[in-house]
Amino acid sequence: MTQPILDVQALHVAYDAIIAVSDVSMSVPKGSIVTILGPNGAGKSSLLNAIMGVVPAGGAIHFAGRALGGESVEARVNDGLSLVPEKRELFYSMSVEDNLRLGRFRLRHQGSAEPMLNEMWALFPRLKERRRQLAGTLSGGERQMLAMARALMGEPRLLMLDEPSLGLAPLIVREILQTASNLRDNGVSILLVEQNARAALRIADYGYVLESGRVMLEGEPDALQADQRIVESYLGVRSAVSV
């Protein structure tokens, strides 16, 4: 296997007294989907935020062979990392189209945004109908689409999605995850945090299970799906609500 696009060693994230992530090591091979599962408060978002530089972290992060140190968030985005955060962080008082154009800010000196914009309209026709609408007036599902499209406008090498299916109808969840799977086929690497374990494992190439900030389990989707603990916590007939 080639060098992974993202490699994390002994990552540690703490907020004052709360330790959110401790001693997590994981990697994302080029052109694959890696999923991170885990109950609420397991530290999944903290892990993504630390990789993105949104929260400070200890440990080592290598992206595309280069060590990330004190780089700012925007420097990491310029390198080709991209995060669709849990809270989306859209520009709510601006139009859908302006949001997308700004998504391409890092490539602003490299030609027109139109071709990529048209690709996004093709990918999310619902957004095209609402291109002049303010982002703040979009429905929850449409906001997820906009957040994902905004990230894609910057043509990232590694796309990190924090619960892209949060609060979405099953049909749209399938659509969004199908989009992720198509992106992988086009060479984009994806790190996917999901509550919907069944759907995530269906498209993933590898998975990690995080609990209380530590990696409890990792493996191929088939192996994870067969694991008794996973079945009980995330896939089983019992309620998926845990902890």
Next chain:
Amino acid sequence: MAVDLSILLVLVQDGIVNGAIYGLLALALVIVFTVTRVILVPIGEFVAFGALTLAALETGTLPGTVWLLGILGVASAACRLWASRRHATMRSVAWQIGTSLLLPVVVAGLAWACIHWQAPQLVKVLVALAIVAPMGPYLYDVVYRPMADASVLVLLIVSVALHLALQGLGLVFFGSEGSRTQSLADTTLEIGPLFISGQSIVVVLVTLALIVALFLFFERTLMGRALRATAVNRLGAQLVAISPALCGHVAFTLAASIGALGGILISAMTTIYYDTGFLIALKGFVAAVIGGLVSYPLAAASAILIGLVESFASFHASAFKEVLVFMIIIPVLLWRSWRTPALLDEGEE
């Protein structure tokens, strides 16, 4: 005291012209606050520097602000190179040296040439702007950027300190004597009972042109949208690679240019001293506060209102002129604090 029509028209004209300048300053304050959360108290010093720099160029002396620009340039280069020491590229270092070290040298050369060859008035105005405008981003690099995450209150305290420091430097460079600059349009238009000075027309036209230009910048250009994006969601902006420092540079360049331009426009109508800028800026600030420090149209409209109040107050009760103007802010602040519990906290988001 009765007011006849011709006096009324003069007062209205005065009010609108001064109000236009307060409006420009209010816009600059809103831009800087929304993008960087800084309440730019020292914008008054940009006003004074703009006016006094032009006055010095007119009398054929090299303005002290040229030296200040050089010193700030060196300090800014040091701060920028230090901030990017770990991930510096050849291009970024060249850009930083060019904009922080080379630019003041070029501007100083222009200023010298301008005096040496007795350049026309418009060239002097442009050179004065070129001397003051880069101070905005330099001060941002040296003072505000290292503490970009501080609270609005801390940033305000720093602003007050910076204002006092720059005012002191103004006294050192320009002395305590006031200056007036030449009118930018030495004609008078006569329409019935109304005499309109050329300078008034220039002020209003420049203000309108600048408002249109700012509107186009924020609505139509990617950089303008990036500034708005930073204002509405800082983290969201960073996630699409919009750097707060870049936006800070643009916002501070706009503010310093607008401030200096305001000073240049007003100095043909009133004598400007090293400390006059603060009072002028304070009126822009009142207008900006009435707009909640975020609303451009409200800020601009209130600026005209303040200009009119000031103009009529100076006629009827000149001793209380400033008092009346600043009293406008009290009911507005009461109303605002009643509607939105904490103005200062709004920017903390």
